Amino acid sequence: MEGFKEAFDKIKKASHIVLISHINPDGDALGSELGMYPILKRMNKKVTVVNKTKPLPDYLDFLPNFEKVTDKLPKSYDLMISFDCGSFDRLGIEEKPPFLINFDHHVSNTRYGDINIIDPNAASTSEVIYNFAKANNIEIDKDSAICLYTALVTDTGSFQYESVNDKVFEMAAEMVRCGVKPDFVSRMLFQRDRLSRLRLLAKAYDTIELCCDGRVAFVEVTREMMEITGAIKEDTDTIVNSVRAIEPVEIAVMLREDEEGIKLSLRSKTCADVSKIAVKYGGGGHIRAAGATLKGEFDFSKVKKMLKEDLKEAVECRE
Numbered sequence: 001m002e003g004f005k006e007a008f009d010k011i012k013k014a015s016h017i018v019l020i021s022h023i024n025p026d027g028d029a030l031g032s033e034l035g036m037y038p039i040l041k042r043m044n045k046k047v048t049v050v051n052k053t054k055p056l057p058d059y060l061d062f063l064p065n066f067e068k069v070t071d072k073l074p075k076s077y078d079l080m081i082s083f084d085c086g087s088f089d090r091l092g093i094e095e096k097p098p099f100l101i102n103f104d105h106h107v108s109n110t111r112y113g114d115i116n117i118i119d120p121n122a123a124s125t126s127e128v129i130y131n132f133a134k135a136n137n138i139e140i141d142k143d144s145a146i147c148l149y150t151a152l153v154t155d156t157g158s159f160q161y162e163s164v165n166d167k168v169f170e171m172a173a174e175m176v177r178c179g180v181k182p183d184f185v186s187r188m189l190f191q192r193d194r195l196s197r198l199r200l201l202a203k204a205y206d207t208i209e210l211c212c213d214g215r216v217a218f219v220e221v222t223r224e225m226m227e228i229t230g231a232i233k234e235d236t237d238t239i240v241n242s243v244r245a246i247e248p249v250e251i252a253v254m255l256r257e258d259e260e261g262i263k264l265s266l267r268s269k270t271c272a273d274v275s276k277i278a279v280k281y282g283g284g285g286h287i288r289a290a291g292a293t294l295k296g297e298f299d300f301s302k303v304k305k306m307l308k309e310d311l312k313e314a315v316e317c318r319e
């Protein structure tokens with residue numbers, strides 16, 4: 001892949017490297033970032049692992065070196081590497097880094113780096129990192145492998161999405177050979193649920209509303225629901241995926257009240273391109289999973305009305 005060698009040369013020359021991933025990180029963001037960490041340490045680099053979100057999602061706390069992640073940028077460093085981040089503003093930092101390598105797999109990536117390694121065909125950013133390691137004959141140790149594998153599992157919905165192909169399973173097999181125990185990762189990711197999350201799901205599912213012949217589903221999460229149940233932001237992560245699973249639904253939309261406005265999460269099942277809708281409203285993402293934040297907007301029914309035309313058009317994809 002273009003840029004692999006150039007990026008590795010740049011890394012070799014750097015002495016203090018900052019790794020960073022997008023705010024409100026998911027398994028792929030932190031997994032890819034922490035997957036790179038042992039590689040650079042073995043190269044005797046000074047490494048600072050940054051994410052501007054505080055606190056970090058605790059369901060990922062089993063990732064090796066999770067405790068090294070800080071929300072503070074060092075005063076000086078010579079190279080920054082970003083992971084899984086579609087645009088510069090999603091890094092949550094103000095100043096431009098001295099040099100930036102941008103590893104990602106979002107189609108909508110704005111190529112904000114000095115070197116951009118964007119592979120929209122990769123199932124996860126961690127697959128891009130895995131390919132980068134392979135291309136440069138870099139060994140992947142167990143700690144790296146756990147992180148890269150976790151990123152792959154979370155970004156493919158446990159190997160269920162269209163992005164899953166022979167290469168994904170080959171990477172998974174390689175990660176297992178590097179020491180990953182898949183049952184351990186699954187237990188850490190999926191068997192440590194919180195009661196508050198289930199209580200929130202009950203409330204959110206109660207608001208599900210279908211339209212467009214059942215092809216579109218809306219689900220709402222209000223601040224009040226969050227407060228009553230004691231749920232936290234990351235407890236809302238899987239709601240929209242479950243709503244998409246309803247039989248006739250092609251597009252699921254979650255509307256969530258946020259500090260800044262309404263956060264939209266969009267998922268499609270087989271044919272609709274929701275990244276287009278997200279981009280139209282100032283967000284971004286993938287064809288089957290995208291999001292946007294409508295700043296200063298707090299009226300759910302108004303937003304639903306506004307989206308309906310776009311959604312109607314998008315679900316016309318059926319043959």
Ligand SMILES: [Mn+2]
Pocket residue numbers: 028029084105123124125155
């Ligand atoms: Mn990703």
